[in-house]
Every structure is written in C-alpha cells, then in structure tokens.
Amino acid sequence: MSSVYLVLPVVLPILGGAVMPLLHLPEKQRNVFLEILILVTSVLAALCVLRRPKEGFILFHLTGNLDFALRLDGLGSVFVCLVAFLWPLATLYAFEYMRHEERTTSFFSFYTMTCGVTMGIAMAENLVTMYLFYELLTLVSVYLVMHPMTKKALHASRVYLYYSIGGAAFAFVALVFVIIFGGTTDFVMGGVLDMSRVGDNITIVQIVYLLAFWGFGVKAAVFPFQGWLPQASVAPTPVTALLHAVAVVKSGAFAVMRLTYYCFGTELIRGTWVHFVVMSIAMLSILYGSTMAVKETHFKRRLAFSTISNLSYILLGVTMMSPQGLLAGMAHLVFHAFMKIGAFFCAGAVLHQSGKTYVDELNGLAKKMPFVFTTFVVFGLSLIGIPAFAGFISKWNIAASAMELGNEYPFAYGAVAVLLYSALMTAVYVLTVAVRAWFPDQGSVGESKEEITDPNWEMKLPLGIFTAAVLIWGLGSEPLMQILRAVAHGVF
Numbered sequence: 001m002s003s004v005y006l007v008l009p010v011v012l013p014i015l016g017g018a019v020m021p022l023l024h025l026p027e028k029q030r031n032v033f034l035e036i037l038i039l040v041t042s043v044l045a046a047l048c049v050l051r052r053p054k055e056g057f058i059l060f061h062l063t064g065n066l067d068f069a070l071r072l073d074g075l076g077s078v079f080v081c082l083v084a085f086l087w088p089l090a091t092l093y094a095f096e097y098m099r100h101e102e103r104t105t106s107f108f109s110f111y112t113m114t115c116g117v118t119m120g121i122a123m124a125e126n127l128v129t130m131y132l133f134y135e136l137l138t139l140v141s142v143y144l145v146m147h148p149m150t151k152k153a154l155h156a157s158r159v160y161l162y163y164s165i166g167g168a169a170f171a172f173v174a175l176v177f178v179i180i181f182g183g184t185t186d187f188v189m190g191g192v193l194d195m196s197r198v199g200d201n202i203t204i205v206q207i208v209y210l211l212a213f214w215g216f217g218v219k220a221a222v223f224p225f226q227g228w229l230p231q232a233s234v235a236p237t238p239v240t241a242l243l244h245a246v247a248v249v250k251s252g253a254f255a256v257m258r259l260t261y262y263c264f265g266t267e268l269i270r271g272t273w274v275h276f277v278v279m280s281i282a283m284l285s286i287l288y289g290s291t292m293a294v295k296e297t298h299f300k301r302r303l304a305f306s307t308i309s310n311l312s313y314i315l316l317g318v319t320m321m322s323p324q325g326l327l328a329g330m331a332h333l334v335f336h337a338f339m340k341i342g343a344f345f346c347a348g349a350v351l352h353q354s355g356k357t358y359v360d361e362l363n364g365l366a367k368k369m370p371f372v373f374t375t376f377v378v379f380g381l382s383l384i385g386i387p388a389f390a391g392f393i394s395k396w397n398i399a400a401s402a403m404e405l406g407n408e409y410p411f412a413y414g415a416v417a418v419l420l421y422s423a424l425m426t427a428v429y430v431l432t433v434a435v436r437a438w439f440p441d442q443g444s445v446g447e448s449k450e451e452i453t454d455p456n457w458e459m460k461l462p463l464g465i466f467t468a469a470v471l472i473w474g475l476g477s478e479p480l481m482q483i484l485r486a487v488a489h490g491v492f
Helices: 003-023 027-050 074-097 104-123 127-146 151-181 202-217 228-234 237-245 248-264 273-295 299-318 323-354 370-384 390-406 410-438 457-475 478-488
Strands: 057-063 066-070
Touching: 003 027, 003 057, 003 066, 003 104, 027 074, 027 104, 066 127, 074 104, 074 237, 074 248, 074 323, 074 457, 074 478, 104 127, 104 237, 104 248, 127 151, 127 237, 127 248, 151 202, 151 228, 151 248, 202 248, 202 273, 228 237, 228 299, 237 248, 237 299, 237 323, 248 299, 248 323, 273 299, 273 410, 299 323, 299 390, 299 410, 323 370, 323 390, 323 457, 323 478, 370 390, 370 410, 370 457, 390 410, 390 457
Parallel strands: none
Antiparallel strands: 057 066
C-alpha cells in the first residue's frame, strides 16, 4: 500500500467538515453525507492499519531536517483504530441528540474536522507534526465546547483555551529541545536524544521532560492543570463524550506516551527525581479525581471528575518507565474509551429524554429507562475494576507493573494503595447513581406520570455495542493484549 493513502483519513474529514456549511444540505441529507464521510474515513484508516506502509509520507518540507509528515507505527495504529471505531457510532448518537439544537451544521462541521485532526495526531511521524496537529485540535474543539453559547459555555471555552495555550508553551520548550539535542524528531522506540550533544546536561533534560509532561498532559487533565475538564461538561453530550473518551484527553495521554518512550526515552528518566515527580503527579491526579467525583452531584460533572482519575491511570502506567507499564497504559487507553463514552452517552440520554441533570433527580428513573441504566451499570462496574469486565484487565496490569517497579523502587508500591483507594471511591460514585435509579424512594420521579422512555435506536445502538465490547474484552482480552504487548516491546 502506497504511503500517500495515509493522507486520506486525515484530510477527508477536515475538508468534508470545512465544506459542509457551504453545501446548505437539508438535515437528513446532511446526516447521510456526514455518516458516509465518517464511515469512509474509518474504513480507509482500517485499511492503512491492515496494510501499513513501511515508509512515511511527507506532506511538506518545513526547513532543515524538519518535515510535516505522516507514518503509521504500532502505537499510532492502536489510536487510529480507536478513533475509527468510536467516531461513527458517536456521530450516529449525535444525530438524535442534536436534532432540536441550534447551529447544528456548524456543530457537525467542527465535530467532523476534529476527527481528522485526531487522526493526524495518531499518524504523526515526528514531534513537529504531532505538535502542530495537537494545537490544531485546540482550535477545532474549542468551538464545540462553546457551542451552546451560554455564559457557562463561553466561560468554559475560555478556560479550556487558556489551559491549552499554557500547555502549548510548555510543550514547545520540549519541541525545541528535541530539535537541538536529538538526532531526529522522528518517533523512535527508546528515544532520539543524542547523548553526545546532551553531555553533562542531564538535569536540564529531566526538567524539560517534566515541563513537556505537563504541557502535553494539560489535555489529559493532569494535576494541577485539570480545572478545564469539569467545566467543559457544559458542552453537548456528544462533545463531552468524545472529549473524555477519544479526542482531546486521549490525545493528551497518547502524546505523553510518544514523549516518554519515543522522544526522551526511559533510560534518562527511570529512577531519577523526575521519575518520582511524574509518578507522584499521576497519583495525585487519581486521588483528586476520585475524591471530587464522590462529592459532585451533577451527573456529567461527576463523570468528568472520574475522567481526571481514569486518565491518570493511563499516565501512571506510562510513568512506570517499562514495557509492562506502557502495555498497561495502552490497555486502559482502549478500555477506558469504551467505558467512559458509554457512561457519558447514558448521562446524555437521561438529559435528552428527561431533562434531569443531577444525581438526586434520578430516583426510580431506571424503571422508565431500563436499557440506559442497565448499560450504565455495566460501564460503572467496569470503571470500578470488577473482574469479568474490561476495566479489570487494564487496572490489574497497571497494579502488576507497579509491583514490578516496586521491587526496584519501593515508592512504586504506593501506586497500589492509590489504585485501591480509587477503586473504592469509584464504587461509591458509580453505585450511588445505580442504586438511586433502580431503587427509588417512595414518591420518587420513577413513580410519577412523566412520559419518560428509553431513547430511540440511534442512541441505543452505540450503547449496546459499547456494552458488548466491555463484556467481551472482560472475558477474552488476550488477543488484543498480545498486540499491545508487541507494541510495548517495539516489535509491532
């Protein structure tokens, strides 16, 4: 397969989204056009993964040895497949959710462009390309956050933009550093820093890595730069679901993986003070997100705090600085995407069908929306990490990598305690929702005469597929884990 085909999954949704407002299509025709466009993008992305070109494709030459180029390796293939599978289903859900909203054409325009930009991050051949797509992601996704055009939405978009600009500045320092001290900016397993150029400046390398960890980690809502994510929950549910499941926060976690294992390498970081710091940051994020989720009463904001915690599970795995840690991080990257997008879609379905936004308003609602809350229970049990659900697999591997690292650096044993605390808090904030919905107090909304039902098939189908995926992977994840293990060891 020619490397030029790598361009199509990136360019098609960007161009398609850009021209959509110019077509002035009626709603039904627009939706058909959009779904076909996303499906074609996903199929082309899948073909690129299956017939992965050995060579990259240079979009254009910047200067010197800096190219804006695309290439697909093992880690990129994992992220591409995730985007390709989730985006068509999320789009189908969005059709029904946004049916009675205003400015839907502009919404779907940016929504589609975000898909192409996310593909660009996944397929970036080097740090320069990933950085440019990373910042472009900010520009196309900020409109989605502000789409309701309410005071809260506009404030949330400004906060998101400010945090992203700050993160971009930190990340840019790393970009310049890698250009100067790296033999190449291309992603190479093990890192690209030229030690003859670094010389005795190891401390500077570690400081720059910490700045870059925070810079790219802003979009992963890493502590203390997590404040934008709960506020962004004012966006329409299809947006918040993608922000939390695949587009923005996952791009942040993916970028940290690239930075750690493919740019700086683990040899200069493992066992040093900066290793202690980044692991501590990940653990603090887990503790903060889990604790705040228990206190939060707004349904979507509770899930947003849950995302802060669960995204840091990925970062915790990454900061183990080992193939086992990278494997665990990738596994949670995949499994959490299905758990969290499903949970947000449940919250969105509740809001769409009933207008309920707070947990204490859900009393008995499961009697009227049994499908939605049954799927929510599945996603919730998986988020807790109950065996036989997908979440258990990834969390078990994170704990195993922490125990492995603890044999060398006892500090890592603290990660196991953090994971146990997070599991307990997750059980509290998930099960309180489920119990309230399924076992109402006397005189609750569930026993009222309100006409509330499960949503139609456009919302049910994605929820059903995500539920099946969580259950199937919980019972038989080994084929996927073998692929991820090969990626973690640099042989895929």
